[in-house]
Amino acid sequence: MELLRDWDAWQRRIGAVPRATATYTTNLYALRDQIEDWCAAGRLHTLSTERAVLLLRADRGFHRIHHVARDLPALADALGALPAGTYTSDLVGQGGQLEDVCAAYSANGFAVHTVLQRMTRVGGLGADHDGEATVAAPGEAAEVVVLLERLLDRFAEPVPEVAALQREAHDGRLLIVRRDGVIAGMLLYEIKGRMAHLRLWHVDDNARGLGVGRRLMRSFLARCAQVQVQRLVLWVIGDNARSVAIYRHYGFVPDGLLDRIMIRHEGAHR
Amino acid sequence: MSTVVEILTQIRPEFDFSQSSDFFEDGMLDSFDLVTLVSELDKAYGISIDGLQIVPENFQNVAAIEALLSRNGVVP
Incomplete structure (x- = not known):
């Protein structure tokens, strides 16, 4: 693993991953400002293989993984090269494509921790009383x-x-x-x-x-x-029926996007 | 073949993309939408946008997207 110092270094890592096929896969949704903030805080490391790069973001006692890979076998190879430790990865998507990416993680000792669903409210908001928070x-x-x-x-x-x-x-x-x-x-x-x-x-x-x-x-x-x-979005734990019902009360509806959080605990693999 | 505005409207039908010069600053697209947009452009134009090109600057308005498509050999 190598400390990532700045955006340019990250661009060089991504540039080394060939993107010549429709099987390219990533769960990196952070924009440049966010990545630069993480770099400045010294919280990012990378793990590169020939066809994939993993961005490892230090959190409280574990790392969150963002991947960029040429294809699913390349992703599985990179995950197999992770050192011991506790890792999570947010896999966002819909349908079969999401299942395939999850399978690459499962093959390397990860299991589903929880699933979030995105809920959206679209349209203008009428005048309402402020809750005075x-x-x-x-x-x-x-x-x-x-x-x-x-x-x-x-x-x-x-x-x-x-x-x-x-x-x-x-x-x-x-x-x-x-x-x-x-x-x-x-x-x-x-x-x-x-x-x-x-x-x-x-x-x-x-x-x-x-x-x-x-x-x-x-x-x-x-x-x-x-x-x-005009558009409000949030993420909620998918099986938390009480929270989902409350959000529906305020006009939010699920928009089909899921975030499957995969986790591998220290020592759970190998 | 769908135009860039038509593809954007399929992703976020609630917004008028012809009226914005910066979709991200105006809150019309977020980073999840960006990934969807890249996939839809790949499919619509039979290209594979390089990972290095997937930065907001290349998707912030219709002209920027059309310029990106041109660099990938597409005449939108």
């Missing part, structure tokens, strides 16, 4: 991280770093609701042009049923309406 201050980010570390499955939903969440708070994209002085729920979003991405929306277990989630969601929707967002 509070825009978090940067100094509140650490408390939000503590809440998320308690609530999230770290393999399925990355817990943001405090510094990153502080930046989101500074930019007004982190909403919170407090009850008795304690953060009872949070919502993190991103708006780009006419698209909004609901990245995280969580209510503490002991605050459920008290309208905390509704206040957060209505504040988020009001902010989307203010800037005339």
Whole structure:
């Protein structure tokens, strides 16, 4: 494995992977800015073979894999060259094509951890009452991280770093609701042009049923309406019927895109 | 053969792609859509867009996509 220092180095790695067939496969959806941020943080390593390159992003005690491979056998070969460790990979797609990529991972000791489905709401938003959630201050980010570390499955939903969440708070994209002085729920979003991405929306277990989630969601929707967002997207754990039903209540419907999260634990292979 | 705008509209029918100069900044395409778009362009024009060319700059508006197709031997 080799530390990846910058975007140009990544371009050289990708350029070495031949893309002459329709079997080319990748799960790298990060855009340049994101990759440059990861490089700057020293979190990226690469593992290259003749026909594939794996981008390994360090998370909390494991690595997330992004692959670029000429074809599925090349992907399987590269995965077979991974050193011992715990790895996850988000495989996004639909139908049989996704099954084939999963099979390449399964052949190298990976198993399905969970499946996320994307839900989308399309169309303009009407004027609605703001839920009056509070825009978090940067100094509140650490408390939000503590809440998320308690609530999230770290393999399925990355817990943001405090510094990153502080930046989101500074930019007004982190909403919170407090009850008795304690953060009872949070919502993190991103708006780009006419698209909004609901990245995280969580209510503490002991605050459920008290309208905390509704206040957060209505504040988020009001902010989307203010800037005339036309498309809202989110990812939800596919078998979480309760969450899916709540999102449907707010007008989101599954759009067919799935994210199958594969995992290989330390020592589970070889 | 479908035009570039027709292919884009198949992917995101809710947007008017002829009115934007930067699909990503305007929130009309995201990185998942980019992968779908590359696949659809490959199929529609019988080409294989090189991995090095799969950067947002080459897909940010209709003119950029048409220029990319030209570099791959296609006259859109």
